[in-house]
Amino acid sequence: MDHPREKCGIFAVIGHEDAAKLTYFGLYALQHRGQESAGIVASDGNHVREHKAMGLVPDIFNEGILDELKGNIALGHVRYSTTGSSLLVNAQPFRVRYSGKSLAIAHNGNLVNAHEIRAQLEEAGSIFQTTMDSEVVLHLTAKCIRKGLEQAMIETMAQVKGAYSMAIMTEDTIIAARDPNGFRPLCIGKLDSGYVVSSETCALDLVDAKFIREVEPGEIVIINEAGLRSVPSGIKSRKSQCIFELIYFARPDSNIFGENVYLFRKEQGKLLARAFPLDVDLVMPFPDSGNYAAIGYAQSSGLPYEMGVIRNHYVGRTFIQPSQSMRDFGVKVKLNPVRELLKDKRVLIIEDSIIRGTTAKTRVRTLRKIGAREIHMLVSCPPHRFPCYYGIDFSSRGELIAAQKTVDEIRDYVGLDSLGYLDIEDLVKATRIPHGDLCLACFDGRYPVPVDVGFTKTCLEVD
Numbered sequence: 001m002d003h004p005r006e007k008c009g010i011f012a013v014i015g016h017e018d019a020a021k022l023t024y025f026g027l028y029a030l031q032h033r034g035q036e037s038a039g040i041v042a043s044d045g046n047h048v049r050e051h052k053a054m055g056l057v058p059d060i061f062n063e064g065i066l067d068e069l070k071g072n073i074a075l076g077h078v079r080y081s082t083t084g085s086s087l088l089v090n091a092q093p094f095r096v097r098y099s100g101k102s103l104a105i106a107h108n109g110n111l112v113n114a115h116e117i118r119a120q121l122e123e124a125g126s127i128f129q130t131t132m133d134s135e136v137v138l139h140l141t142a143k144c145i146r147k148g149l150e151q152a153m154i155e156t157m158a159q160v161k162g163a164y165s166m167a168i169m170t171e172d173t174i175i176a177a178r179d180p181n182g183f184r185p186l187c188i189g190k191l192d193s194g195y196v197v198s199s200e201t202c203a204l205d206l207v208d209a210k211f212i213r214e215v216e217p218g219e220i221v222i223i224n225e226a227g228l229r230s231v232p233s234g235i236k237s238r239k240s241q242c243i244f245e246l247i248y249f250a251r252p253d254s255n256i257f258g259e260n261v262y263l264f265r266k267e268q269g270k271l272l273a274r275a276f277p278l279d280v281d282l283v284m285p286f287p288d289s290g291n292y293a294a295i296g297y298a299q300s301s302g303l304p305y306e307m308g309v310i311r312n313h314y315v316g317r318t319f320i321q322p323s324q325s326m327r328d329f330g331v332k333v334k335l336n337p338v339r340e341l342l343k344d345k346r347v348l349i350i351e352d353s354i355i356r357g358t359t360a361k362t363r364v365r366t367l368r369k370i371g372a373r374e375i376h377m378l379v380s381c382p383p384h385r386f387p388c389y390y391g392i393d394f395s396s397r398g399e400l401i402a403a404q405k406t407v408d409e410i411r412d413y414v415g416l417d418s419l420g421y422l423d424i425e426d427l428v429k430a431t432r433i434p435h436g437d438l439c440l441a442c443f444d445g446r447y448p449v450p451v452d453v454g455f456t457k458t459c460l461e462v463d
């Protein structure tokens, strides 16, 4: 694994007779945000039904299952585990019944004080069913539910810290909330007869929902039969939207934090071309990570853009493991270089990140073998020196190559003729977002919300 892992995706529908089906399509569009498990909870006002399983959205649901998820309100989730192991019990939405009410949660992000809150709740007699930080939120909300949902959410948000975009569903209401720093994206769309809430706008497009706006950092949005109501949580904090959502996670056809992801990535390439005008024969990405920055570099520099490596789109998640002697098989089965295009050429590869460096090293070795004359690499962000505690699963600091080696040492390790990184000023410049409204902690180590450096994704399992 030489790229950070996706986190989670949320999609909710209210006020549509095919709510579960629409949610299915929404999750389909958000599959890139999590491939370990998926689930949908739906309500017809009287009964709440759910279906969750491990695997990909199209493998988990079929027509019959979706027909059973009746009602005009539904909540869905795709998951990659950032807290809690990859087990069915940890699949979301996570649902409880409390005081005669059904509460289901879909959460994206990591709470940095979940461990602490959970210990306090357990001390007071709460019994937890999962090892997810998201369950903490439901316990806190349930504790104050008698004061009404709105007040319960305000009191919950006053206690939890860290990164969360979430949607909570009762029998007749969807509540969307975003942490006061706004780490993760969350937006609202309008259907003819209702509303949707989604991690990214690409899912709105698929279900023909019109983008209304993003949920503001620190905002609680309550949607039910009475319409849509915004409630400020009252917690003030500086915005710190995750730059890595723009660099890598979000789909290029999404708009997040007010930016179009595709155009942002092209701009990164353009700024790389200005900072590193290289004398090479062609520019190419390793698909699909550097595609859009490579287009930006090529258009800005006038160099030919080539797809020098071809991806096999049909490689499944598992294949028979090759024997030890079949070196580099895992990389080769996915990507194959076009020998006739690259032989004797001076090649520039655009990458969106180098995390451990192992995959890049293997790929570069393959290009050398087929006769590329020079291999240069430019990365469209600064070196990753610090781990993320807000819901992105990079390797631990010990495994981050840039935490251990200088740029020259990384160049030699990967086997390149030259290596350059976009600097932090240019990275921020590629957005139209002020520097102070972004989280850049994995590059500069300045964590906007104090973190527990002992955090691991399974830390709630060692109680």
Ligand code: SF4
Pocket: 183, 241, 242, 243, 244, 245, 387, 388, 389, 390, 391, 392, 439, 440, 441, 442, 443
């Ligand atoms: S540390 Fe990096 S990956 Fe994590 S939230 Fe901040 S910018 Fe995003």
